[in-house]
Amino acid sequence: MQNYKFFKKGTFESFDKFEKRLNEETSKGWKPLGFTNDHGHAVVLLERVR
Numbered sequence: 292m293q294n295y296k297f298f299k300k301g302t303f304e305s306f307d308k309f310e311k312r313l314n315e316e317t318s319k320g321w322k323p324l325g326f327t328n329d330h331g332h333a334v335v336l337l338e339r340v341r
Contacts, residue, residue, distance in 0.1 A: 293339070296321070300333040309333060 298316060300309040313335060317323070321337040328334070 295324075295339070296337050298335040298337050299329070302332065306333075 298313060298321075300306070313323070316337060320340050322340050324336045324338050326333060326335045
């Protein structure tokens with residue numbers, strides 16, 4: 292089982308939809324650790340909460 296994963300915003304995805312998808316991941320047991328920008332796209336590092 293993986294403990295970390297990267298969560299990326301889609302190219303044509305609105306920030307509101309990205310935020311909604313990110314909130315769905317947190318409800319599945321993932322916790323955001325940090326974020327960065329990859330050529331204009333948001334990338335969030337997630338850690339599985341045990």
